[in-house]
Amino acid sequence: MTTETNPTLRGISSMATRQVLADLGAAFEQRTGCRVAIESVGGVDAARRVAAGEAFDVVILASDAIDRLIAAGHLRAGSRVDLVRSGVAIAVRAGAPVPDVSSEAALQQAVRNARSISYSTGPSGVALAQLFERWGMADEVRGRTVKAPPGVPVGTLVAR
Structure with a gap:
């Protein structure tokens, strides 16, 4: 300061x-x-x-x-304080039908049916990519995914 x-x-x-x-x-x-x-x-x-x-x-x-x-020594050891828990959310374009995500199977189907999928370069995007791998559908969705560039809110991609 x-x-x-x-x-x-x-x-x-x-x-x-x-x-x-x-x-x-x-x-x-x-x-x-x-x-x-x-x-x-x-x-x-x-x-x-x-x-x-x-x-x-x-x-x-x-x-x-x-x-x-x-x-790596760039921040002071012992200074970390957890402030928030950030959840992962799903958004759809205004007017589009809301997908069923009430179960893992329903979520998988929603992903399969999605015309495009956008996610961030942050932890939630990493977790989503790992989830696609675990489900065995990473190759299936690769051509329909758009990773937001660093600093660009994912919601702006969904809105477009």
Whole structure:
């Protein structure tokens, strides 16, 4: 944090937490007078910047990325605090029928029936790719998947 009269808390985060951090940052600024500047980018980019030595007061990323940065000496050991649990969601284009995902078998069928599948480069996208592998359908869906570039919200791809 800077030491001037109006200090600034500078941070970097993945896109997954950008809205909640904006809300929390605004509340913190109002209560303390300390300016908050959190840059939300793709998690891969954020980790790369931290590893390259860019200075931040706070780094908000998935736990596995934080652990790798700590192990490599880029973040202070013992400083990790778990803040949120981020779930995985399914979204469909407005007006499109909502698929049945009430069971694993129904979800598999919904994936098979999907014209396209979009997912992030973050932990949820990695988990989804692993799920497709486990189901034996990775090759089947490969031509219909669109991985959002780092920093691009998946929802914008679905909307398009």
